[in-house]
Amino acid sequence: MTTAALLALPTPALVLDETRMQRNVQRLRDHLGPLGVQIRPHLKTVKSVEAARRILKDGNGPATVSTLREAEVFGAAGVKDIVYAVGISPDKLARVLSLRATGCDLTVVVDSMVQAEAVATASRASGDRIPVLIEIDSDGHRSGLVANDPQLLEIGKVVAGEATLRGVITHAGESYAAVGAEAQAAFAEQERAAVVAAAEALRGAGLPCPVVSVGSTPTAHAARNLDGVTEVRAGVYVFFDLFMSGIGVCTQDDIALSVLTTVIGHQKDRGWIIVDAGWMAMSRDRGTANQAVDQGFGVVCDSQRRPLTDLIVATANQEHGVITIRPGSTVPLPDLPVGTRLHILPNHACATAAQFDGYHVPSADDSRDLAYWPRFRGW
Amino acid sequence: MTTAALLALPTPALVLDETRMQRNVQRLRDHLGPLGVQIRPHLKTVKSVEAARRILKDGNGPATVSTLREAEVFGAAGVKDIVYAVGISPDKLARVLSLRATGCDLTVVVDSMVQAEAVATASRASGDRIPVLIEIDSDGHRSGLVANDPQLLEIGKVVAGEATLRGVITHAGESYAAVGAEAQAAFAEQERAAVVAAAEALRGAGLPCPVVSVGSTPTAHAARNLDGVTEVRAGVYVFFDLFMSGIGVCTQDDIALSVLTTVIGHQKDRGWIIVDAGWMAMSRDRGTANQAVDQGFGVVCDSQRRPLTDLIVATANQEHGVITIRPGSTVPLPDLPVGTRLHILPNHACATAAQFDGYHVPSADDSRDLAYWPRFRGW
Numbered sequence: 001m002t003t004a005a006l007l008a009l010p011t012p013a014l015v016l017d018e019t020r021m022q023r024n025v026q027r028l029r030d031h032l033g034p035l036g037v038q039i040r041p042h043l044k045t046v047k048s049v050e051a052a053r054r055i056l057k058d059g060n061g062p063a064t065v066s067t068l069r070e071a072e073v074f075g076a077a078g079v080k081d082i083v084y085a086v087g088i089s090p091d092k093l094a095r096v097l098s099l100r101a102t103g104c105d106l107t108v109v110v111d112s113m114v115q116a117e118a119v120a121t122a123s124r125a126s127g128d129r130i131p132v133l134i135e136i137d138s139d140g141h142r143s144g145l146v147a148n149d150p151q152l153l154e155i156g157k158v159v160a161g162e163a164t165l166r167g168v169i170t171h172a173g174e175s176y177a178a179v180g181a182e183a184q185a186a187f188a189e190q191e192r193a194a195v196v197a198a199a200e201a202l203r204g205a206g207l208p209c210p211v212v213s214v215g216s217t218p219t220a221h222a223a224r225n226l227d228g229v230t231e232v233r234a235g236v237y238v239f240f241d242l243f244m245s246g247i248g249v250c251t252q253d254d255i256a257l258s259v260l261t262t263v264i265g266h267q268k269d270r271g272w273i274i275v276d277a278g279w280m281a282m283s284r285d286r287g288t289a290n291q292a293v294d295q296g297f298g299v300v301c302d303s304q305r306r307p308l309t310d311l312i313v314a315t316a317n318q319e320h321g322v323i324t325i326r327p328g329s330t331v332p333l334p335d336l337p338v339g340t341r342l343h344i345l346p347n348h349a350c351a352t353a354a355q356f357d358g359y360h361v362p363s364a365d366d367s368r369d370l371a372y373w374p375r376f377r378g379w
Numbered sequence: 380m381t382t383a384a385l386l387a388l389p390t391p392a393l394v395l396d397e398t399r400m401q402r403n404v405q406r407l408r409d410h411l412g413p414l415g416v417q418i419r420p421h422l423k424t425v426k427s428v429e430a431a432r433r434i435l436k437d438g439n440g441p442a443t444v445s446t447l448r449e450a451e452v453f454g455a456a457g458v459k460d461i462v463y464a465v466g467i468s469p470d471k472l473a474r475v476l477s478l479r480a481t482g483c484d485l486t487v488v489v490d491s492m493v494q495a496e497a498v499a500t501a502s503r504a505s506g507d508r509i510p511v512l513i514e515i516d517s518d519g520h521r522s523g524l525v526a527n528d529p530q531l532l533e534i535g536k537v538v539a540g541e542a543t544l545r546g547v548i549t550h551a552g553e554s555y556a557a558v559g560a561e562a563q564a565a566f567a568e569q570e571r572a573a574v575v576a577a578a579e580a581l582r583g584a585g586l587p588c589p590v591v592s593v594g595s596t597p598t599a600h601a602a603r604n605l606d607g608v609t610e611v612r613a614g615v616y617v618f619f620d621l622f623m624s625g626i627g628v629c630t631q632d633d634i635a636l637s638v639l640t641t642v643i644g645h646q647k648d649r650g651w652i653i654v655d656a657g658w659m660a661m662s663r664d665r666g667t668a669n670q671a672v673d674q675g676f677g678v679v680c681d682s683q684r685r686p687l688t689d690l691i692v693a694t695a696n697q698e699h700g701v702i703t704i705r706p707g708s709t710v711p712l713p714d715l716p717v718g719t720r721l722h723i724l725p726n727h728a729c730a731t732a733a734q735f736d737g738y739h740v741p742s743a744d745d746s747r748d749l750a751y752w753p754r755f756r757g758w
Contacts, residue, residue, distance in 0.1 A: 010447075010471070010758055044697055066659075066698040068389075086698045087643040089655060090718050092389070111644055114717040142699055143644050143653055173696065264466040265490055265522050274522055276468060280445075281758075284663035284730055317552065318423055318729060319445040319465045320521055338493040339469050350697060351663055354734075357757055378736055379389055379660075 003303060005370035007341060009360060011262040012281035014352070015343065016359035016373070017305070018054070020256035021238055025055055028220060028237050035226045040064050040083060040213065042235030045350045048359065049077040050373035055238055064215075064233045067379045068095050075104035083107045083213070085169065085233065087135060087143050090118035097126050107166055111135040111144050116155045120162035132159045133169040133211060134202075138194035139187065141173030147197035156207045167211030168202070170195045171233070175218040179247045179292075184222035191219050196228035218249050239349035242299060246291040257353060258305060258343035259298070260360075261321065263336050271333050273323040277344055279316040283351035297321060298344035305343045308334060313344055382682060384749040386720060388739060390641040391660035393731070394722065395738035395752070396684070397433070399635035400617055404434055407599060407616050414605045419443050419462060419592065421614030424729045427738065428456045429752035434617055443594075443612045446758045447474050454483035462486045462592070464548065464612065466514060466522050469497035476505050486545055490514040490523050495534045499541035511538045512548040512590060513581075517573035518566065520552030526576035535586045546590030547581070549574045550612070554597040558626045558671075563601035570598050575607035597628050618728035621678060625670040636732060637684060637722035638677070639739075640700065642715050650712050652702040656723055658695040662730035676700060677723035684722045687713060692723055 006015065032039055041055045044066035052074060053059045061081035065071045071082050072095075080103065088096070088108040100106050110116050110132055123129045134155055137144030145152050159165045175187035191214045199209040214226070215233025226232070239257040240250040261277035279297065288295040297313035300323050310329035313321040321344070325331055336342070346352035353359075354377060361371040385394065411418055420434045423445035431453060432438045440460035444450045450461050451474075459482065467475070467487040479485050489495050489511055502508045513534055516523030524531050538544045554566035570593045581588040593605070594612030605611070618636040619629040640656035658676065667674040676692035679702055689708035692700040700723070704710055715721070725731035732738075733756060740750040 010474070011468075012758055086655065087653065089390075089641045089643045091641065095389070112717060115644075137646075140649070142696060142701070143646070262468045262470065264468045265494075267516075267522070270519070274466065276465065276758075279664075279730070280733060284665070284727075285658075286663070286665075317521060322521070338491060348663075351658070354659060379391060379655075 006260060006360070006362060009260060011260050011341070012277040013260045014356035014359050015258050015260050016361045017256045018361050019364045020254060022054065024238055024240055024250070024254060024256060028234060031221060032232055035223065037226050037229050038062065038231045040215070040231045040233045041238065042066070042085070042215070042233050043070055043074060045235040045238060045353065047353070047375045047377060048373045049073065051238070051359065052077070052079065062231070064235070068092055068099070069376070069378050071104070071106055072099055073376055075099050075102060075106070079104070081105050083109070083133065083169070085109055085171070087111055088115055088119065090115070093118060093122040093130070096130060097122060097128055100128055100130070105131065107131040107133055109133050109135050109169055110155065110159070113151065113155055113158065116158040120158050123163040129162070129164040131164040131166040133167050133213060134159070134198070136168050136170040136195050136198045138170040138191045139172050139174040142171065144170060147194050147201060152198060152201055153205045153207070156202050156205065160207050165202070165208050167209045167213065168195050168198045169213040172214070172216045172219045175216050176243070176247065178218060181222050181248065184218040184249070185224055188219035188223035189225070192223070192226060192229055199228065217244060218247060221249055236349050239353070241349040242295045242345055242347045243287040243291070246288050246293060246295070252299065252307060252345060255345050257349050258301065258345055259352065261342050261344055263338050263340040263342065265338060271324055273333070273336050275313070275321045275323060275342060276319060277313070277321045278319040280318050281355055282313065282316060282321065282344065282346060283348065283355050285348040285351040287347045295347060298346050301343040301345060303341045303343070385639060385739070385741060388639060390639050390720070391656040392639045392739050393735035393737070394637050394639050395740045396635045397740050398743045399633060401433065403617055403619060403629070403633060403635060407613060410600060411611055414602065416605050416608050417441065417610045419610045419612045420617065421445070421464070421594070421612050422449055422453060424614040424617060424732065426732070426754045426756060427752045428452065430617070430738065431456070431458065441610070443614070447471055447478070448755070448757050450478055450483070450485055452755055454478050454481060454485070458483070460484050462488070462512065462548070464488055464550070466490055467494055467498065469494070472497060472501040472509070475509060476501060476507055479507055479509065484510065486510040486512055488512050488514050488548055489534065489538070492530065492534055492537065495537040499537050502542040508541070508543040510543040510545040512546050512592060513538070513577070515547050515549040515574050515577045517549040517570045518551050518553040521550065523549060526573050526580060531577060531580055532584045532586070535581050535584065539586050544581070544587050546588045546592065547574050547577045548592040551593070551595045551598045554595050555622070555626065557597060560601050560627065563597040563628070564603055567598035567602035568604070571602070571605060571608055578607065596623060597626060600628055615728050618732070620728040621674045621724055621726045622666040622670070625667050625672060625674070631678065631686060631724060634724050636728045637680065637724055638731065640721050640723055642717050642719040642721065644717060650703055652712070652715050654700045654702060654721060655698060656692070656700045657698040659697050660734055661692065661695060661700065661723065661725060662727065662734050664727040664730040666726045674726060677725050680722040680724060682720045682722070
């Protein structure tokens with residue numbers, strides 16, 4: 001990393017290691033290529049056109065988004081094949097049609113007759129047959145119909161009648177609780193089986209189902225057989241984080257994102273080092289709290305991003321982080337004077353990145369200045 | 380509230396009830412006026428010039444901030460008396476001096492000799508004697524020196540020698556764990572006693588200490604005697620939130636902030652209503668999790684902002700909130716079809732507001748259109 005340029009940044013600042021990011025992107029491509037599926041990266045994690053260009057196949061798609069604002073920004077940047085992977089509410093269909101009218105092939109998701117009828121009505125009124133994926137519930141995590149729900153065919157018929165039935169989609173959100181490749185592979189198979197069964201039910205009723213979409217970062221990496229699946233979605237894999245390393249999907253060294261912070265004080269009697277990265281910088285995400293190793297608000301690394309043994313951000317106020325030695329450890333507190341620069345690895349990359357307006361991207365070989373990739377947000 | 384205008388907003392959206400906000404602002408003024416202190420509102424909560432104008436005395440100060448960016452934005456908007464209430468790091472002093480050169484009387488905070496010497500050096504080099512408050516630790520919560528720490532006088536001498544020693548400052552952060560006015564009043568007295576003792580120690584050594592600053596939302600409301608204190612800081616009191624109602628500082632009806640959301644689905648077998656406000660809208664703050672009543676990610680209200688009995692956002696993904704009946708309640712799940720608009724009261728106003736770019740502010744009497752007050756962020 002270009003240490004000199006980083007040292008000049010006001011802190012807290014979000015730092016992205018492009019080499020690690022590219023390694024993570026390549027890893028999933030290498031895993032899924034032989035399984036015969038395409039990757040549809042979920043851009044909710046990066047929310048950055050500069051980052052998306054480095055993640056998407058040939059830079060412009062296919063992609064997944066979590067908000068219409070993401071669809072609009074990435075669509076304007078030339079991404080032409082986008083799935084909006086949150087159940088559509090009827091009031092959002094006008095924006096969907098507007099974006100589609102610009103030439104972006106935006107697909108929406110439904111899991112109820114109310115939504116299907118709204119999409120059918122909007123398609124008929126506009127003359128644009130909106131593409132639809134029906135959401136399948138593969139693990140009781142969130143939204144979707146179970147594969148043998150009789151509503152599936154009813155909804156499929158309404159969609160195919162006036163809109164475009166493109167297929168089925170599921171997300172194995174419960175796989176985040178599975179530790180290790182074996183347990184995650186079982187979730188991947190459950191995810192595959194559920195959505196393939198739904199696809200077969202639709203086809204058996206004479207309905208089209210060209211797309212069979214699965215995805216979560218743990219199952220994407222653990223899947224061994226994706227027969228019947230056409231595409232895999234994943235988001236946080238490009239950055240990874242402590243949550244993902246906690247369940248064994250990556251190592252801490254794979255984490256591409258860190259928050260640069262400065263030591264602003266000490267409470268020596270209590271073994272505290274106080275930094276200017278509080279929860280406003282790290283986010284309030286405490287996702288590792290229930291894992292085998294609780295990482296507090298993040299793992300502390302030195303200015304070269306080398307982890308400092310057993311040092312974590314134990315608590316956080318809005319603009320103060322309190323660093324301590326992990327409970328139970330006998331490692332002595334290092335001497336980190338006021339002004340010392342540190343990196344903090346985040347619990348949850350999506351949440352931490354959302355606290356910042358952009359990424360500072362050091363050059364891997366000092367061949368260029370620090371780059372800045374803006375992020376956007378909102379809905 | 381102007382329901383028609385709210386119904387046209389894309390969701391999720393942040394809604395601010397100006398009537399409730401003004402009531403909260405007036406309440407603290409009414410409480411602290413007779414106690415003979417000035418209020419220095421902490422603008423880290425609102426991060427909005429439009430909101431600040433309605434909170435600050437005569438619209439332009441005094442104020443407290445948590446970042447130099449806040450100081451710069453509010454300074455440019457005409458706020459001329461600002462305390463940056465996070466311990467200064469030496470690398471930030473150039474920005475402090477730049478802002479002071481524009482005519483903004485910005486005060487910094489120190490609790491170590493390293494910081495004091497850095498401020499003294501910067502003052503000498505610039506010819507601008509930077510005003511300084513020495514941070515006092517009144518409850519073991521975070522930063523600061525205990526009042527009888529011999530370093531207090533040493534630091535005071537260094538500051539007074541080359542910079543401007545303006546006084547002492549403390550924050551009773553532990554008061555957030557105190558439930559009820561009696562317990563909070565005890566924290567207020569502890570806060571007062573600590574900082575007044577520090578002021579007396581400085582004065583006893585012949586050092587100036589015109590400012591004696593205390594503050595937290597619970598202690599600001601509970602304090603009964605502020606002898607020796609010159610000013611009180613508070614931030615979240617302008618909006619309030621479920622955390623503050625959980626410790627009895629306000630009622631749920633006082634909460635001025637809500638997130639407007641739309642129902643996007645159901646899992647009837649599981650008693651779930653799914654909305655488009657996930658943690659990206661609510662923040663990951665789960666501050667009520669350890670209170671007597673866990674409010675999940677927020678309390679659910681109807682479109683008129685009337686709480687729906689025992690309905691909370693129990694879990695959240697990035698863009699999905701899952702509403703359920705509170706565990707243990709026998710209230711039936713209400714029928715809220717896809718498309719229904721709901722308000723969610725937040726756990727922590729500072730964290731939830733930070734997820735949005737601005738406030739939608741309905742007219743109290745439908746006499747004007749929905750106003751929009753932009754927020755800013757960053758450091």
